[in-house]
Amino acid sequence: MSQKNADHHRLKFVAGADAFGCALKDTLVSHLRSLNIPVEDLGTDNHYSIGAKIGQIVSSGDNSGTEIRGLLACGTGVGVSIFANKFPGVYAATCLTPADAVNARSINNANVIAFSGISATPNAAVETLDNFLNTPFKSPCPASNSEPWPENIQSFLDKSLTEMPKIGSTNPNPNPNFSNSCVICDLASGREFTPVDIMPGGSMKIVRESPTAAVVRFSGGSVEPAHHHSYGHDVVVMKGRKIVWNLSKNERCELGVGDYLFTPGGDVHRVKYLEDTEFFIRWDGGWDIMLDEDLATALRDLDQE
């Protein structure tokens, strides 16, 4: 059984669902509010977007000391978890039973819970959510036969909060052209620009991996359709001019030589290159890119500007 923890006053939830999970999410949001737990309900979107939005908010945290947790629901509870888990510091767990939620809190310190809108009944889902609320990390749980953890597992759990965030933050397969022994020795020479297949007109020379640093070139007139990255990135323009629309924040800026821009992880942005442009870019973690629209949509929208 879960341990009761009535002190929810420093807790806030952000919630969202896709169409398959929407009704269940509404039930669970009402339940949280009946417990006087504040909830920001982001409503319904496709499971890629809603999982990423909740993940981004939980990852960003809250500087007032309030703990932010996420509640997600889709058809299976799996897709939304995968996307939320792309963000650092997010531990999203799909919980199909009340026992899953006790295990996910006790063993994994999960901070996002994902439900299956298809298979969960409202009553079972409420019980599952209550367990997620009331189970402290490292408490006895079904996986420990409801007994305190043995010493070796307790020690693993104790270390996991500091060890887990490091996983994936260093490149497990460093390029043999690099020496990783010290920063000065990470000399990258002789690297080539390679075309960025999904961004016509663009080419990129990666000079360091995870955190990833690169020099990027785009030919004048190129457009990058709206996209986002898991990690925030710094850009310094070395040549040319570009316009960046941050669609998440409804902001537009024009960057010329020497200008700097930071774009947070998850922020959707579209870019147009006014001239042949070259810039240095550095992501806070590994490089990835998720397209949020196709090129035709970007060009059509820019035409209407």
Ligand SMILES: O=C(CO)[C@H](O)[C@H](O)COP(=O)(O)O
């Ligand atoms: O990742 C990339 C590969 O095409 C782009 O170089 C990068 O996305 C350009 O910077 P921004 O994300 O600010 O548009």
